[in-house]
Structure formats: C-alpha cells, structure tokens
Amino acid sequence: QSALTQPASVSGSPGQSITISCTGTSSDVGSYNLVSWYQQHPGKAPKVMIYEVSKWPSGVSNRFSGSKSGNTASLTISGLQAEDEADYYCCSYAAGGTYVFGTGTKVTVL
Amino acid sequence: EVHLLESGGGSVQPGGSLRLSCAASGFTFSNYAMSWVRQAPGKGLEWVSGIGGGGSRTYYVDSVKGRFTISRDNSKNTLYMQVTSLRAEDTAVYYCAKDRGFYIDTGMLQSWGQGTLVTVSS
Numbered sequence: 630q631s632a633l634t635q636p637a638s639v640s641g642s643p644g645q646s647i648t649i650s651c652t653g654t655s656s657d658v659g660s661y662n663l664v665s666w667y668q669q670h671p672g673k674a675p676k677v678m679i680y681e682v683s684k685w686p687s688g689v690s691n692r693f694s695g696s697k698s699g700n701t702a703s704l705t706i707s708g709l710q711a712e713d714e715a716d717y718y719c720c721s722y723a724a725g726g727t728y729v730f731g732t733g734t735k736v737t738v739l
Numbered sequence: 740e741v742h743l744l745e746s747g748g749g750s751v752q753p754g755g756s757l758r759l760s761c762a763a764s765g766f767t768f769s770n771y772a773m774s775w776v777r778q779a780p781g782k783g784l785e786w787v788s789g790i791g792g793g794g795s796r797t798y799y800v801d802s803v804k805g806r807f808t809i810s811r812d813n814s815k816n817t818l819y820m821q822v823t824s825l826r827a828e829d830t831a832v833y834y835c836a837k838d839r840g841f842y843i844d845t846g847m848l849q850s851w852g853q854g855t856l857v858t859v860s861s
Contacts, residue, residue: 663846
C-alpha cells in the first residue's frame, strides 16, 4: 500500500500542454485499468477529472486526457489555462478492495 | 444533485476516540460503495477505508486496521467511521466520497464532501 509516485511540481505557460506521470507497481496501476485523476484547488474538495485511465466524467473538459503504459499512468492537460493551477492526484484500484493515491503534483501556470 | 455532509470531527487527545458521520442525499445511497479519504495538513490524499453498498464488505488501509471501523445505515442514508486509539499522525481532514458502483472496485470516487477536521494533540 505504498503511495503512487508523482512529480512534486509541473509548470507551463498558458496554451501549452503539460503531462503528469504516476508510477505504481504491478499490484496496482499495472494490473488494473482503474486509474483516476483528481484536481484539488486550495481549501476545496477533490474533483474527479479522469476515470478508468482515459474516460471523462460528465462536465469535465476534454483538455484533460489520460493514458497508461505498464505501471505508469499519465495525465495531460492541453491548452493550459489559469484555472488549471491546482494540485493533481492519481489514484488506482489495488488488490483486496483498496485504493491507493499518488503523492500529488502541484501544477503552476506561469 | 449529490450532496455529502461530514460531521463529528474535533480536537481529541492521543488515545481518544471520535465517530465521524457523512449524511448523503441526492442519490440512492444503498446502491453505492462509499469511502473515507483523509488529508493531513499540507499533505496529500490518503484512502483510509471503504464499504460496499450493502454494508457487509469493508476495507482498510493497513495503518488504521484494528483502530478504525467503517459502517453505514442505509435507512438513514448515513456513512460512519468510528476512529479509536487516535495518534498524532491521524490528524487530518477526513472526506467521505461516493464510489461509481456498488463495490469498491470501480477506481472512481465520483463525489466528495467538504470534509471534517480531526486534530489529535495533547
């Protein structure tokens, strides 16, 4: 039940694309296509942005996209906007009916 | 519209106990698994515990096994977590979250409450 590994910070200019990685193991990310991504603004509750690796919940912009290769999942934000500045967390289903979150990435819009 | 409202947090001494509650509305509560997720001050999210829609299947992160107990009352649309033998490292905002399905196996926490703060300090 170790946390998934994410970069501490990623930054980009408005309009650019950035990618956040999320590295797990063969017991979580590598075994299930059940990776989700959450956006959290300061003082607010998390909001799901991507589920099942690459699917969009209703109402979420398609500027957010997800993918997975082996034990690493990725979130790409295209056309970066000021409102995208937030913390982002990946999450994977793991064996035994549990979930494990990533360490979190702070996205800064320059 | 889904609405989740946590309560029961507060300040407690090490070794103390609390019962956290999460009142749900806007959906058929018994059809969905629920989880508790916590966030220590300035830190990341940590999944703590989950329970299936029927209430019989429960799951915990290793660090709280034997100390925390998750339960639900589907007749009252309410999720609970009894937290005991509290430690300083349990200090966090505790969120309740609605899963996308009946079991803890969808990989998606679809809706979240605003959280309740638990502070463990002498």
